[in-house]
Amino acid sequence: MVEGKVKPVRTILLYAFLIIMAIICIVPFYMMIINATRSNTEISQNIWLTPGDQLLINYKIIQGKVNIWKGFINSVIIAVPAVLLSAFFSTLTAYGFAKFQFKGKNLLFWFVLGTMMIPQQLGLIGFYDLCVNLRLIDSFLPLILPNIANAAMVFFIKSYIESSIPDSLIEAGLIDGASEFFIFNKIIIPLSMPSIATMSIFTFINKWNDLINPLVLLNTSTKFPMPIIVSNIRGLYEANFGAIYLGVAISVTPILIVVITFAKQLMSGLTVGAVKG
Amino acid sequence: MFNNFFKKRDNKGYLFILPYFLAMLTFQVYPIIYTFFLSLQKPINMIKSEFVGFANYQRVLTNELFYTSIGNTFFIWLMNYIPQIIFALLLGVILTNKSIKGREALRTAYFLPNLVTASSIGVLFAVLLDWRFGTLNHALVNFGIVQEPIKWLSQGLFAQGAVSFIQWWQWFGYTMIIMMAGLNAISSELYEAAHIDGASRTQAFFRITLPLLKPTILYVMVTSLIGGLQIFDIPRVLTNGRGAPDNSLLTMVLYLYNQAFKNFNLGYAAALAYVLFILILIFSALLFKAFDEKK
Numbered sequence: 001m002v003e004g005k006v007k008p009v010r011t012i013l014l015y016a017f018l019i020i021m022a023i024i025c026i027v028p029f030y031m032m033i034i035n036a037t038r039s040n041t042e043i044s045q046n047i048w049l050t051p052g053d054q055l056l057i058n059y060k061i062i063q064g065k066v067n068i069w070k071g072f073i074n075s076v077i078i079a080v081p082a083v084l085l086s087a088f089f090s091t092l093t094a095y096g097f098a099k100f101q102f103k104g105k106n107l108l109f110w111f112v113l114g115t116m117m118i119p120q121q122l123g124l125i126g127f128y129d130l131c132v133n134l135r136l137i138d139s140f141l142p143l144i145l146p147n148i149a150n151a152a153m154v155f156f157i158k159s160y161i162e163s164s165i166p167d168s169l170i171e172a173g174l175i176d177g178a179s180e181f182f183i184f185n186k187i188i189i190p191l192s193m194p195s196i197a198t199m200s201i202f203t204f205i206n207k208w209n210d211l212i213n214p215l216v217l218l219n220t221s222t223k224f225p226m227p228i229i230v231s232n233i234r235g236l237y238e239a240n241f242g243a244i245y246l247g248v249a250i251s252v253t254p255i256l257i258v259v260i261t262f263a264k265q266l267m268s269g270l271t272v273g274a275v276k277g
Numbered sequence: 278m279f280n281n282f283f284k285k286r287d288n289k290g291y292l293f294i295l296p297y298f299l300a301m302l303t304f305q306v307y308p309i310i311y312t313f314f315l316s317l318q319k320p321i322n323m324i325k326s327e328f329v330g331f332a333n334y335q336r337v338l339t340n341e342l343f344y345t346s347i348g349n350t351f352f353i354w355l356m357n358y359i360p361q362i363i364f365a366l367l368l369g370v371i372l373t374n375k376s377i378k379g380r381e382a383l384r385t386a387y388f389l390p391n392l393v394t395a396s397s398i399g400v401l402f403a404v405l406l407d408w409r410f411g412t413l414n415h416a417l418v419n420f421g422i423v424q425e426p427i428k429w430l431s432q433g434l435f436a437q438g439a440v441s442f443i444q445w446w447q448w449f450g451y452t453m454i455i456m457m458a459g460l461n462a463i464s465s466e467l468y469e470a471a472h473i474d475g476a477s478r479t480q481a482f483f484r485i486t487l488p489l490l491k492p493t494i495l496y497v498m499v500t501s502l503i504g505g506l507q508i509f510d511i512p513r514v515l516t517n518g519r520g521a522p523d524n525s526l527l528t529m530v531l532y533l534y535n536q537a538f539k540n541f542n543l544g545y546a547a548a549l550a551y552v553l554f555i556l557i558l559i560f561s562a563l564l565f566k567a568f569d570e571k572k
Contacts, residue, residue: 014371014377018368018371018372018377018383021364021368021383021386021387022382022383022386024446025387025389025390025450026386026389026447027444028390028401028402028405029389031405031412032401035404035412040410040463043410043412043564044409044410045279046415046419047412047415047416047419066516067417071536084282089296089297090297092293092294092296092297093293093294093296093297095293096290096291096292096294096345097290097294099290100286100287100288100289100291101287101290102287102288102290102291104289108294108298112297112301115301115305115306117503118305118309118554119503119506119507119553119554119557120507121507121533121554122307122309122312122550122553122563123305123308123309123311123312123550123554124312124533124537124550124564125308125311125315125543125546125547125550126307126308126309126313126315126408126547127304127308127309127312128313128537128538128543129308129311129543130307130308130311139476142304145300145304146300146304146305148296148297148299148300148304149297149298149304149305168359174286178287181407184293191466199452200314208394209392209393209394209395209396211395211396211509211510211513212509212510212530212534215534215538216534216537216538226394226397227394227395227396227397227510228396230394230396230397230399230400230479230512231396231513231514233398233400233437234403234404234514234517235517241404241407241410243294244400244404245401245404247400248397248400248401248404251394251397252393252394252397252398252401253393255393255394256389258392259388259389259391259392259393260385260389263384263385263388264381266388266392267384267385267388267454270451270454270455270458271454271455271457271458
């Protein structure tokens with residue numbers, strides 16, 4: 001937009017609006033942290049804007065009924081291998097599509113893109129039945145293995161490889177007698193790292209947040225990841241709000257740290273498909 | 278024979294994409310086809326099922342709860358989407374102006390709620406909106422805005438409004454970032470020319486910005502529709518899976534989940550999944566068409 005001169009009153013109103021919107025986004029998290037340090041009685045009586053001294057007591061109440069760190073560890077055990085599989089196989093696929101001219105390439109790539117448009121729920125029931133038949137219910141495997149096929153990540157890394165890795169680099173490797181797999185490992189992966197990293201953060205967050213798949217596939221409460229633990233917390237502590245706030249805070253803090261740390265990278269990653277499409 | 282085939286270097290590309298396609302066929306394509314197969318069946322006992330043709334689809338389409346869940350889902354989506362796109366456009370236009378200070382920090386703040394675990398957000402708002410213990414009611418009563426605490430989550434319309442608000446809160450920042458990418462792609466020369474011709478800012482917005490932003494708005498609309506019609510986590514957490522009060526938070530996917538994994542009506546739920554998919558297809562196609570005609 002043209003940068004015109006703005007009048008002072010309008011400037012103040014404009015900034016007031018921007019700041020109020022920012023406060024709306026942050027206040028629920030702020031209240032979550034404050035209330036996690038307050039007792040149930042305090043929360044029931046008033047609003048508090050400064051932290052209290054009930055943090056440890058709330059923590060003990062939580063630990064009395066749920067092993068929240070077990071949920072944390074379960075989430076890590078699911079999300080980390082899922083991200084590694086996604087990252088490796090997406091790069092492999094993206095490289096195959098970006099640098100090899102084989103027959104039917106475009107059709108196959110459209111097929112990959114097509115799966116992005118299909119809502120996940122469409123296959124959920126068939127997937128559940130498949131896992132029942134393979135005796136994979138209550139195992140982490142069906143939550144991890146499907147991440148080999150991550151269409152969004154392939155799409156993102158493919159356009160990165162196309163735009164930033166010249167063919168001459170690969171040809172030079174071939175002339176020097178390097179094997180295809182060596183070229184992939186030593187040239188393609190390191191050079192695509194910026195795009196792999198961005199998409200890995202997204203994949204990690206998505207896996208960490210996933211509720212419906214673990215809900216469908218896991219039965220044993222000691223295997224539940226964080227989102228299930230947190231959604232159950234409300235029922236378990238009907239009348240203990242301090243503990244509920246603390247439980248939510250424990251589940252949300254890692255994500256908040258990741259988002260704030262990588263904010264710029266994440267926000268630029270969002271817009272790749274948007275401008276063209 | 279294979280050795281010859283792979284001697285041509287380009288054909289080695291097949292090997293690179295093979296694992297992906299094996300996983301895709303096993304974990305995505307096969308379940309989707311198998312879901313369709315299940316949707317044509319009805320259980321006789323624990324082990325056996327019988328083929329019933331499209332009877333499950335007929336049951337879906339004559340079930341009142343199904344229509345309730347469609348209505349709820351669309352209502353919640355629309356109530357969140359309209360304010361979402363207005364705020365996203367407004368903030369996007371403001372923040373693409375380079376004279377605004379603190380743009381990076383503001384962008385991050387607006388984006389912050391987007392990636393946070395939806396089920397945690399659901400629990401957080403359930404306690405913030407609690408009628409006796411909730412921070413919101415304390416604030417409203419303290420400031421004298423209301424006399425009596427409001428029961429946000431036990432009245433249908435309020436509960437739907439709460440879900441729409443949470444969705445708006447989580448997604449307007451995301452939509453704003455997409456809008457900003459679209460806005461930045463519009464050449465500044467166009468605005469300069471309009472300025473020279475004496476056009477006001479409002480005129481420039483309606484004559485230049487909006488028409489050129491159409492593809493971006495379409496992208497946002499379609500992705501939001503596909504995501505919004507699948508809303509599950511927040512209604513489930515807010516109502517402990519029941520969709521209460523009065524089924525007002527029973528969304529399509531929550532209904533599907535309850536049918537499949539609470540009542541174990543797998544065939545019926547599979548039919549539901551396909552109907553949901555067809556609905557999403559139809560509405561996406563309508564959106565594309567509506568945008569095409571305006572050109």
